[in-house]
Structure formats: C-alpha cells, structure tokens
Amino acid sequence: MVCHKCKTNPVMKLTNNNISLCKTCYIKYFEQKIKNTISKYKLVDKGDHLGVACSGGKDSTVVLYMINKIFGHRPDIKITALAIDEGIKGYRSLYLQELKQFCKENKINLKIFSFKDEFGLSLDEILKKNKVKPCSACGVLRRYLLNKKSQELGFTKLVTGHNLDDEAQSVLMNQFRNNPNVSARMGPFIGIIRDKKFIPRIKPLYLVTEKEVKAYSLLKGFVKATEECPYSTDSYRGDIRDMLNEFEWKYPGTKHSIILSFLEILPNLKIKYKDGPRLSYCEKCGEPSSSKSCNTCKAIEELGLKRKI
Numbered sequence: 001m002v003c004h005k006c007k008t009n010p011v012m013k014l015t016n017n018n019i020s021l022c023k024t025c026y027i028k029y030f031e032q033k034i035k036n037t038i039s040k041y042k043l044v045d046k047g048d049h050l051g052v053a054c055s056g057g058k059d060s061t062v063v064l065y066m067i068n069k070i071f072g073h074r075p076d077i078k079i080t081a082l083a084i085d086e087g088i089k090g091y092r093s094l095y096l097q098e099l100k101q102f103c104k105e106n107k108i109n110l111k112i113f114s115f116k117d118e119f120g121l122s123l124d125e126i127l128k129k130n131k132v133k134p135c136s137a138c139g140v141l142r143r144y145l146l147n148k149k150s151q152e153l154g155f156t157k158l159v160t161g162h163n164l165d166d167e168a169q170s171v172l173m174n175q176f177r178n179n180p181n182v183s184a185r186m187g188p189f190i191g192i193i194r195d196k197k198f199i200p201r202i203k204p205l206y207l208v209t210e211k212e213v214k215a216y217s218l219l220k221g222f223v224k225a226t227e228e229c230p231y232s233t234d235s236y237r238g239d240i241r242d243m244l245n246e247f248e249w250k251y252p253g254t255k256h257s258i259i260l261s262f263l264e265i266l267p268n269l270k271i272k273y274k275d276g277p278r279l280s281y282c283e284k285c286g287e288p289s290s291s292k293s294c295n296t297c298k299a300i301e302e303l304g305l306k307r308k309i
C-alpha cells in the first residue's frame with residue numbers, strides 16, 4: 001500500500017473513502033479539511049475575538065493550534081485560550097501544565113479559572129462533601145464558567161474541540177431519546193437563541209473523526225498526558241460511542257453518513273424549532289434560564305458552594 005497522492009509510505013487510512021496517506025499528505029489533508037469547514041459554515045468573521053475552550057486534551061489543543069495557525073497573523077482577529085481547572089488531583093493539572101507550555105511556545109494568551117477560586121471548593125472537595133454524580137456537578141459548573149468568562153473577556157465566539165464522533169453520538173442520543181428540539185440547536189455553528197448572554201459556539205473539527213484528530217495530534221507531537229478522569233463512568237454516551245465504533249468497524253463510513261444526513265435535515269429542524277424554548281433570566285444570577293432559578297444556582301445551593309462572581 002502507498003500514499004494515494006505521492007506514492008510514499010502511508011501512515012493513515014481514511015475510513016470514509018478508503019484512501020491511504022503519508023505523513024506530509026495527511027497533515028495537508030487534515031488542515032485543509034478544517035479550513036474548508038470554517039469557510040463553508042462561515043464560522044469566523046472579521047473582527048472576531050475567538051475564545052478557545054481548552055482542556056489540555058488533544059481535541060482542544062488541535063483546534064487551538066489550527067485557529068492560531070489560520071488566524072494568528074490577522075490583526076483584526078483576537079485569540080484567547082480559556083481553560084477551567086475543576087480541581088481533580090492527578091488529572092487536570094497534568095493537562096493544564098502541557099497547555100501552559102503549548103500556549104507559551106505558540107505565544108497564545110491563556111486564561112485559567114478554577115472551581116476553587118470561583119466557587120470556594122475544588123471538584124475533589126465538592127465530591128468529598130456531597131453524594132452527587134461527578135459529571136453532572138462538574139458539567140453544570142464548567143458550562144457556567146465558560147459562558148460567564150467568555151462574556152467578561154469579550155469573546156464574540158467560543159471555539160470548541162468537538163469532532164465528528166462527538167456530534168454523531170449526540171445526534172443518535174437525541175434520536176434515541178426523542179429530542180429533535182435539542183438536535184435543532186446543534187451543528188458546526190450553535191445557537192438558535194440570539195442573546196448577548198449566550199456566546200455563539202463554533203466547531204471547526206466538525207467534519208474530522210476522533211481517529212483523524214488523534215493521528216494529527218500524534219504526528220504533531222501534541223499532548224503527552226494519557227491519564228483519564230478518575231470520575232469518568234460508563235454513561236449513556238459511552239454506550240452509544242461503543243456501539244458506533246463497532247458499526248464503523250463493520251461498516252466503514254457510518255459516522256460520516258450520520259453527520260452528512262443530519263446536516264441535510266438540520267435547516268428544516270432549525271426552522272421548525274426557531275422560536276426555541278421560552279427563555280427568561282435567573283432571578284439570582286441574571287443568566288439565561290428556562291426557570292426562575294438556573295441550574296447553576298440550584299447546584300451552588302445544593303452543593304453548599306459560595307460564588308465569587
């Protein structure tokens with residue numbers, strides 16, 4: 001087997017079209033795919049301040065690298081990396097250490113905010129005091145901080161590292177749970193509701209698979225840490241991921257098919273659910289919420305936290 005383009009040794013076989021590529025051709029192919037996604041879905045505009053949500057893992061590091069590579073030289077576009085330190089001993093700190101080094105080498109402005117500083121306790125401490133599902137507490141608090149800090153830092157868009165696998169899993173989860181209204185709020189550019197308190201989210205890795213991101217990250221020498229979060233448990237998403245991986249292995253191209261057919265019906269879903277959920281604002285913190293008290297305020301009360309902001 002040889003590289004489809006230059007006939008040298010291949011390093012990667014693409015599953016959607018069975019083509020093999022060498023290191024140089026693969027890197028070119030991958031980067032071009034990201035550029036095409038950004039221009040096709042008009043993800044970035046002149047004058048944008050792009051906040052990149054970073055965990056220090058491979059997906060967000062790859063998207064940060066690509067955003068900086070494509071727009072870093074543009075005087076009209078500002079880029080800031082934003083990371084949340086939940087306070088998970090022996091895990092997040094390792095990734096954040098690598099992220100700090102990466103941002104230093106690539107001259108990218110990095111802002112890190114922690115649960116401990118913002119809510120008074122780290123996730124480890126919260127879980128010692130409360131019997132709750134770790135990912136639910138972690139997710140609510142992290143989403144809140146990402147949105148709040150994006151507003152404070154003046155981001156016009158928040159860039160995330162979601163890839164094609166993540167999106168295909170979400171599409172299936174919404175199908176299986178009969179949640180078409182949630183699917184209507186997905187896609188490479190997120191948000192039906194236009195509100196200055198909702199920072200739009202963009203996903204430049206939308207059309208590349210997890211395997212492709214992993215290969216690119218490996219070839220570029222990004223992210224050495226391999227630790228998994230000690231609180232991660234087998235979840236509904238995990239079951240969907242395993243099922244999809246099995247299907248992809250048996251029937252290559254399955255994940256692409258899910259996303260391509262989803263993108264075809266997405267404009268109709270957006271029209272059908274264009275009014276979105278009835279939105280008001282939380283009486284305590286003023287953030288958007290569908291009830292009197294938002295999920296973050298409820299969590300803060302239940303978990304015995306104090307909010308700094």
Ligand code: SF4
Nearest residue numbers: 134135138229231232
């Ligand atoms: Fe938080 Fe769960 Fe992710 Fe761990 S696996 S970082 S607890 S959401």
Ligand code: ZN
Nearest residue numbers: 282285294297
């Ligand atoms: Zn609130």
